[in-house]
Amino acid sequence: MAQVSMTVNGKAVSGEVEGRTLLVQFLRDQLRLTGTHVGCDTGQCGACVVHVDGEAVKACNMFAGEADGAEVTTIEGMANADGSLGTIQQAFQDHHGLQCGFCTPGMVMSAAALLKDNPNPSEAEIREYLEGNICRCTGYHNIVKAIQAASDAQ
Amino acid sequence: MYDFELVKPSSVADAAAALGDEDAQALSGGQTLIPTMKQRLAMPSKLVSLAGIEEMQGVAVSAVGGIRIGAATTHATVAKEVAGSYPALAALADGIGDPAVRNRGTIGGSLANNDPSACYPCGTLASGATINTNKRAIAADDFFVGLFETALEEGEIITSVDFPTPSAANYQKFDQPASRFALVGVMVAKFDDGVRVAVTGASESGVFRWSEAEAALNGNFSADAVAGLSVSADGLISDMHGSADYRAHLVGVLTMRAVAAC
Structure with a gap:
């Protein structure tokens, strides 16, 4: 077991982890931040996307020990300070960018990473950026619309 | 996943020493290795993370001209950093996996793994690049030996890759x-x-x-x-x-x- 400390959604946290503990397990099982989902557990589906030091990563494909000292943002960190939905989350609600909702945390985190680097992406750029986020409900169309709307709103 | 030890050395020398243990394996971005371990297709008892080794990070113009890329540099960083000096290599790096994978996966990891369908071995061989390790410099022509097989010896670590820039x-x-x-x-x-x-x-x-x-x-x-x-x-x-x-x-x-x- 090793001690890890990191900042998660602006709060300093620490815990004991094994070498094999994945970042997503630390977030969900120890910190009880269950908004980050585990879909495929093979790095394909993107439901577990979080930001580590400002970059989108798949939390099922990184060990918690590798995030020691990092700044981590999860879907729980995307709401406004008063608890209302953040711009991207609100756009997903307004444009029906989700059905079952399982992929949504990863979609929102990927969208946030895209808009940070490219505030006005084209539809093609949005679709290309979401290559690593799989949704089995929506056909992506409303997800893309939501991200376009969030881009305009920002 | 099965239990193993994760160590995080901060120098190439410490990493090489840690890799001296039996069944130790280098971990770079882990975008192939971690899923492989979940399936038990690889079962190292000790993982030596190379991500914290400063001297293996980043992109620089090398002494002999061309570009030197630290082996632990991510695909996303390479795509950004060589866009002006070697656009074809930047485009190659920018097409690997997906954005989240590119933020973790590294050039050294890709080369050491030598997947027969990977992009970096192709870019490295076409460039006539030189793969530098903690022991020697290996020409790309001599590096890729076969399916998932390279000229690397047990415990040898890729530290950087030198790319001459084509016209x-x-x-x-x-x-x-x-x-x-x-x-x-x-x-x-x-x-x-x-x-x-x-x-x-x-x-x-x-x-x-x-x-x-x-x-x-x-x-x-x-x-x-x-x-x-x-x-x-x-x-x-x-x-x-x-x-x-x-x-x-x-x-x-x-x-x-x-x-x-x-």
């Missing part, structure tokens, strides 16, 4: 959309002393140079020069995504496209 180059990747690896990928790079053509995703022995195309392009650097050439389907990969004949056909088509785009 023109292009990488054409025919995506395998499920895996995001190349169904076939071809990189053409034109240097003052000749043209190099490397092919990934096609051969059962991994990345290779298409010398016939190189000879033709040295005489006449145009897509027409390779139009009549073809590679033999013998020894090419055949799977549910494409037959050996189809892959052989793609090698020719992608080579022409790469030359035309140079």
